[in-house]
Amino acid sequence: MKNDILAGKRLTTDDPTNNIQILLNYAYAKDGRVFLRYGNGEEDIDLCEYVAETAAENYCNHTPDEIMDGACMECDCPFAILYVVAIQAAELRARLKEYEDKTERAVRDFK
Numbered sequence: 300m301k302n303d304i305l306a307g308k309r310l311t312t313d314d315p316t317n318n319i320q321i322l323l324n325y326a327y328a329k330d331g332r333v334f335l336r337y338g339n340g341e342e343d344i345d346l347c348e349y350v351a352e353t354a355a356e357n358y359c360n361h362t363p364d365e366i367m368d369g370a371c372m373e374c375d376c377p378f379a380i381l382y383v384v385a386i387q388a389a390e391l392r393a394r395l396k397e398y399e400d401k402t403e404r405a406v407r408d409f410k
Contacts, residue, residue, distance in 0.1 A: 309399050309403075310323050310395060310399070311323070311324060311392055311395055311396040311399055312324055313327075315336065321336060321337070323392075324336060324392060325388065326346070326385040326386075326388040326389040326392065327389050327392055327393070328389040328390065328392070328393045332345055332346070332347070332367075333345070333346040333347075333385055333386055333389040334346060334389075335349055335385065339352075345363065346382065346385050346386070346389075347363035347364070347366040347367045348363045350363075350366050350371060350378045350381065350382050351363045351365075351366055353378060354376065354378040357376075357378075358374075358376040358377075358378060359374065359376065359378075366382065371383070
């Protein structure tokens with residue numbers, strides 16, 4: 300990974316092909332929502348759906364819509380922490396992706 304960074308290779312991808320790429324792109328934003336890549340072990344899943352399903356087994360019974368409306372922001376359970384960290388990761392990934400896209404275009408236009 301260090302060599303990829305030093306070589307200027309992209310860190311963001313919409314189609315990860317190895318574990319490092321999956322880790323760096325695990326949480327991503329799409330259509331105003333956050334998704335977890337292979338979140339249920341098989342496919343990408345909406346973060347609010349994942350938290351609602353998983354938390355119901357252990358802590359609380361919020362619907363995905365309640366979570367989207369901020370229900371987890373008032374909670375201190377482990378799923379609230381996951382919720383906040385996943386949102387942060389998706390936001391940072393989106394900003395990095397935008398930067399990488401602009402940099403690639405600038406390099407291509409310069410050549």
